Amino acid sequence: MVAPIEPPPLASVSPMRRTAPQRSWLHAMLDVPELPPGLGLLAVVLFFSLQTNHFWSPQTMTAISTISSTIAIVAVGVTMLMISGEFDLSVGQNFAFTPIIWAILFVSNGLNEWLSLIVALVCAVCVGVVNGLVTTMFGIPSFIATLGMFFVLEGLNNLLISGHQLIMFEPSSAMAALGGRIGHSPFYMPLFWMAVIATGFWFVLTRLRYGNWTLATGGQRGAAKAMGVPTERIKRLNFALSGLFGGLAGCMQFAYIRGVTQGQGQNYELLAITAAVLGGTSLFGGSGTIWGSVIGAFLLATIQIGLVLIGVPGSFYVTFIGVMLVIVVIANVRLGRFGRFQR
Amino acid sequence: MSAALSGTDVSANVVDRSGEPVFELHDVSHCYGRNPVIFGVSLAVWPGEVVALVGDNGAGKSTLLKIFAGYLQPTAGTLRFLGRDVRFRGPSEARAAGIEAVYQDLAMIDQLSLWRNFFLGKERVRRIGPLRLLEREQMRREATGALAELGLTRIRSADEAVATLSGGERQSVAITRAMHFGAKLLLLDEPTAALSVRETRNVLTSISRARGLGLGILYIDHNMGHVLPVADRIVLLELGRVVRVMERGEVGVEELKDLIDTRGDQFGK
Numbered sequence: 388m389v390a391p392i393e394p395p396p397l398a399s400v401s402p403m404r405r406t407a408p409q410r411s412w413l414h415a416m417l418d419v420p421e422l423p424p425g426l427g428l429l430a431v432v433l434f435f436s437l438q439t440n441h442f443w444s445p446q447t448m449t450a451i452s453t454i455s456s457t458i459a460i461v462a463v464g465v466t467m468l469m470i471s472g473e474f475d476l477s478v479g480q481n482f483a484f485t486p487i488i489w490a491i492l493f494v495s496n497g498l499n500e501w502l503s504l505i506v507a508l509v510c511a512v513c514v515g516v517v518n519g520l521v522t523t524m525f526g527i528p529s530f531i532a533t534l535g536m537f538f539v540l541e542g543l544n545n546l547l548i549s550g551h552q553l554i555m556f557e558p559s560s561a562m563a564a565l566g567g568r569i570g571h572s573p574f575y576m577p578l579f580w581m582a583v584i585a586t587g588f589w590f591v592l593t594r595l596r597y598g599n600w601t602l603a604t605g606g607q608r609g610a611a612k613a614m615g616v617p618t619e620r621i622k623r624l625n626f627a628l629s630g631l632f633g634g635l636a637g638c639m640q641f642a643y644i645r646g647v648t649q650g651q652g653q654n655y656e657l658l659a660i661t662a663a664v665l666g667g668t669s670l671f672g673g674s675g676t677i678w679g680s681v682i683g684a685f686l687l688a689t690i691q692i693g694l695v696l697i698g699v700p701g702s703f704y705v706t707f708i709g710v711m712l713v714i715v716v717i718a719n720v721r722l723g724r725f726g727r728f729q730r
Numbered sequence: 731m732s733a734a735l736s737g738t739d740v741s742a743n744v745v746d747r748s749g750e751p752v753f754e755l756h757d758v759s760h761c762y763g764r765n766p767v768i769f770g771v772s773l774a775v776w777p778g779e780v781v782a783l784v785g786d787n788g789a790g791k792s793t794l795l796k797i798f799a800g801y802l803q804p805t806a807g808t809l810r811f812l813g814r815d816v817r818f819r820g821p822s823e824a825r826a827a828g829i830e831a832v833y834q835d836l837a838m839i840d841q842l843s844l845w846r847n848f849f850l851g852k853e854r855v856r857r858i859g860p861l862r863l864l865e866r867e868q869m870r871r872e873a874t875g876a877l878a879e880l881g882l883t884r885i886r887s888a889d890e891a892v893a894t895l896s897g898g899e900r901q902s903v904a905i906t907r908a909m910h911f912g913a914k915l916l917l918l919d920e921p922t923a924a925l926s927v928r929e930t931r932n933v934l935t936s937i938s939r940a941r942g943l944g945l946g947i948l949y950i951d952h953n954m955g956h957v958l959p960v961a962d963r964i965v966l967l968e969l970g971r972v973v974r975v976m977e978r979g980e981v982g983v984e985e986l987k988d989l990i991d992t993r994g995d996q997f998g999k
Binding site for chain 2: 594595596597599602603605606607609610611612613614615616617669673674727728729730
């Protein structure tokens with residue numbers, strides 16, 4: 388037997404680890420999936436707090452909390468889908484498509500605002516269902532199926548509002564419920580809904596059979612299927628969730644801004660995936676957490692707003708995000724964090 | 731090898747085939763698309779019997795096993811489970827009826843803890859409206875108990891990752907899981923592939939235990955030295971047909987190897 392030259396990766400099985408229950412503090416820390424991104428967020432917040440006096444101003448809080456909340460809501464659906472082993476590149480276009488439908492029905496055609504919201508959200512779910520059916524029935528990569536949907540929706544969005552902006556001036560109960568201010572605080576309703584949805588899906592993922600089946604489907608699809616898990620149905624349902632939350636978050640953005648253009652949600656599909664990956668969700672399926680993705684979304688928004696506050700040109704932040712994403716994934720692979728498991 | 735495996739010899743028991751078989755295939759055929767792979771196979775497994783499926787690659791062993799498991803539906807022929815005609819639409823229906831399969835590479839999911847693996851597809855749940863809430867504590871307790879019985883002392887808790895288990899331990903856990911859920915028929919797809927001698931012995935002991943509890947067992951293995959000590963009957967498959975059925979003691983290891991090789995040669999393999 389020749390001794391291995393390189394030490395085995397940390398995630399692999401070693402006899403030492405079996406017999407020695409004590410593990411290093413680093414490993415114990417990495418067992419809490421939300422801790423590394425959480426510490427990252429803390430560091431970023433500290434950095435900007437020290438760099439600028441405006442960081443804790445109500446305006447900054449409003450901007451960061453609202454931007455991160457809409458990204459986080461999209462990311463909840465995307466995370467569930469990624470854990471089950473698929474991607475959705477169409478959520479960003481859905482983020483514009485759904486509020487455009489809503490606005491056309493209720494602003495332009497005077498339909499009841501709640502009814503038109505429901506119709507719009509049904510459309511959002513349908514987009515996800517179509518993604519799911521195309522992916523599972525024809526067995527093609529979801530990357531392609533949802534890229535196709537991305538272009539389909541982009542074209543529809545162009546067709547529906549052709550470069551104009553739909554604006555809502557009058558006060559409305561649905562708009563207030565989705566995007567209004569929470570009392571006299573600097574926070575808006577998207578933050579509230581994000582907390583509700585994230586808590587709900589943390590529960591779904593860790594405490595319900597559906598969550599167990601989602602993890603199993605993305606972890607080892609053949610094994611899950613052999614144990615009787617309806618893996619295709621699980622995937623289709625997660626596609627539907629991804630569609631729903633992409634559309635719902637778009638409606639919240641519309642309600643908050645009181646206007647929607649076809650460009651709303653540009654890059655959101657990639658930001659949602661980035662938030663999920665920064666939060667520790669595996670690109671290969673089978674592991675990830677909802678709160679990790681929420682923290683990832685807060686990281687993105689904090690960096691975006693923070694860089695503007697310290698005088699960096701507004702659109703430069705994506706460069707920063709790109710570098711950070713690659714570094715985080717390298718660190719995850721090196722530390723074997725993609726080998727984590729659900730207790 | 732045979733000395734190392736001698737502890738697993740179960741030849742003292744004789745299978746009673748007077749009653750109803752656990753599972754019976756009658757004239758079953760299967761095609762993958764337009765490609766026929768199983769041709770009119772009839773095969774029965776009785777309670778407390780270990781039936782080994784042997785044959786060259788492409789003989790149709792795995793396809794047949796998947797038909798037993800409900801994973802594939804036969805394109806012709808009938809299935810009888812405990813004396814009733816059945817047609818399973820998927821593995822979950824077969825599992826519900828009492829058929830548990832353990833596949834070589836598909837026994838466990840690394841991303842789930844032991845208890846989640848143990849109960850996958852048969853989770854203990856509390857229904858709250860449309861929600862199915864996992865009974866986590868109950869499942870942890872049950873899994874810990876069943877694993878302790880198995881004698882996997884290294885496992886400290888059912889909360890552990892299955893990534894720390896060896897190949898043999900995974901197979902043993904999967905077999906234990908099958909028995910825990912009251913399986914009537916156990917299907918094993920190469921349970922000893924790539925295992926050490928000691929691990930193989932443990933797995934074969936698990937198989938004998940299941941046999942002693944009256945389970946019917948259908949078993950695929952490429953290693954004839956593992957097949958002979960545990961199998962009550964050996965079924966030789968070739969290009970999708972049953973070509974010979976051998977009782978325990980009818981053939982030796984070398985003879986069996988020759989049988990698979992030479993018959994394969996006739997077809998120019």
